[in-house]
Amino acid sequence: MAKPLLEFTDRGIYCQQGKFYIDPWKPVDDAVITHAHADHAYWGHKRYLAHHLSREVLLYRLGEINLQTIEYGESIVKNGVKISMYPAGHVIGSAQIRVEYKGVVWVVSGDYKTEDDGISTPFEPVKCHHFISECTFGMPVYTWKPQSQIFEDVNGWWKSNLEHGLATVIVGYSLGKAQRILQNLDLNLGKVYTHGVIENTNEALRRNGVILNPTERITSESSKEAVRKGIIIAPPSSVGTPWMRKFGPYSFGYCSGWMAIRGAKRRRAADRGFVMSDHADWDGLVSAIDATDCECVYLTHGYTATFTRYLNEIGFNAREVHTLYGGEEEDDAVTEKDEKEEISELPKDERSPELKEAAK
Numbered sequence: 479m480a481k482p483l484l485e486f487t488d489r490g491i492y493c494q495q496g497k498f499y500i501d502p503w504k505p506v507d508d509a510v511i512t513h514a515h516a517d518h519a520y521w522g523h524k525r526y527l528a529h530h531l532s533r534e535v536l537l538y539r540l541g542e543i544n545l546q547t548i549e550y551g552e553s554i555v556k557n558g559v560k561i562s563m564y565p566a567g568h569v570i571g572s573a574q575i576r577v578e579y580k581g582v583v584w585v586v587s588g589d590y591k592t593e594d595d596g597i598s599t600p601f602e603p604v605k606c607h608h609f610i611s612e613c614t615f616g617m618p619v620y621t622w623k624p625q626s627q628i629f630e631d632v633n634g635w636w637k638s639n640l641e642h643g644l645a646t647v648i649v650g651y652s653l654g655k656a657q658r659i660l661q662n663l664d665l666n667l668g669k670v671y672t673h674g675v676i677e678n679t680n681e682a683l684r685r686n687g688v689i690l691n692p693t694e695r696i697t698s699e700s701s702k703e704a705v706r707k708g709i710i711i712a713p714p715s716s717v718g719t720p721w722m723r724k725f726g727p728y729s730f731g732y733c734s735g736w737m738a739i740r741g742a743k744r745r746r747a748a749d750r751g752f753v754m755s756d757h758a759d760w761d762g763l764v765s766a767i768d769a770t771d772c773e774c775v776y777l778t779h780g781y782t783a784t785f786t787r788y789l790n791e792i793g794f795n796a797r798e799v800h801t802l803y804g805g806e807e808e809d810d811a812v813t814e815k816d817e818k819e820e821i822s823e824l825p826k827d828e829r830s831p832e833l834k835e836a837a838k
């Protein structure tokens with residue numbers, strides 16, 4: 479029997495015919511990248527291919543890399559294999575990778591969500607024979623509320639903080655959640671201030687031509703009183719740090735899909751939890767997989783065992799595969815690099831022993 483078009487190797491998803499990898503986690507010659515999150519876009523490949531809207535964030539995160547970009551629906555051919563990209567709806571620039579050779583089509587979803595968040599190009603199902611899917615939230619308990627409802631809650635909370643003389647800090651990771659929050663805040667209530675790590679990502683996206691609502695970077699010159707009258711968008715690693723405490727008294731809200739059932743230390747400490755994820759919920763996953771009409775689906779990360787079993791029970795041909803994507807903290811996407819950057823922005827004497835350890 480001929481080798482499958484894509485295979486799972488210890489470097490990443492590999493196309494032998496095309497001689498390229500998709501989201502490899504070890505250095506390779508040719509890497510096709512679904513999106514700029516750290517568990518998908520590693521440093522050290524010779525050549526990168528990604529979506530045009532991932533360009534500036536990739537350059538910001540990885541430095542000078544040899545990067546080619548294409549648009550959604552556009553295709554290029556590598557060693558006879560046709561590669562094209564389709565929107566994954568996960569974050570700005572996220573793409574599903576469609577690979578075709580001799581009439582056989584594989585699609586690698588990367589991370590995705592099916593709800594239109596108003597900022598990422600909405601997810602588009604792509605017909606294929608083989609679908610490689612994530613399942614970060616592949617448990618029935620994960621069902622997201624419509625985004626409009628979540629932001630009614632967020633804006634209501636901000637308004638009430640203003641009325642009670644509290645500063646408002648909303649926490650979400652720097653690529654994806656932060657922009658989604660920014661675009662859905664009620665700007666009639668006040669100005670939006672950002673932590674440096676978030677503003678760096680916003681700036682990269684703006685360089686890429688993405689239009690975002692106005693923000694003001696918080697620096698040592700920022701007036702505490704002014705900032706307290708607006709809303710602060712901060713990354714998860716800033717929670718509980720002196721950087722955040724200097725805006726007190728405040729109320730801090732945490733945006734994560736994990737808020738649905740549980741929380742790590744930082745999340746548990748939140749005054750408000752908003753169940754908001756850039757990944758598909760249970761129904762989103764099942765409907766997305768169904769829409770591909772695939773013969774076989776491979777689950778890369780998340781609740782792979784539970785979700786694979788369920789899919790097989792309802793008539794799909796599903797298989798769990800081993801990759802290094804995601805992990806349980808996926809939705810926080812606090813990468814080691816983010817952590818280090820955030821910590822390095824703190825004055826040295828404000829770093830706790832825990833943070834010093836993490837910064838090494």
Ligand SMILES: [Zn+2]
Nearest residue numbers: 513515568589
């Ligand atoms: Zn991601």
Ligand SMILES: [Zn+2]
Nearest residue numbers: 517589803804
């Ligand atoms: Zn991921």
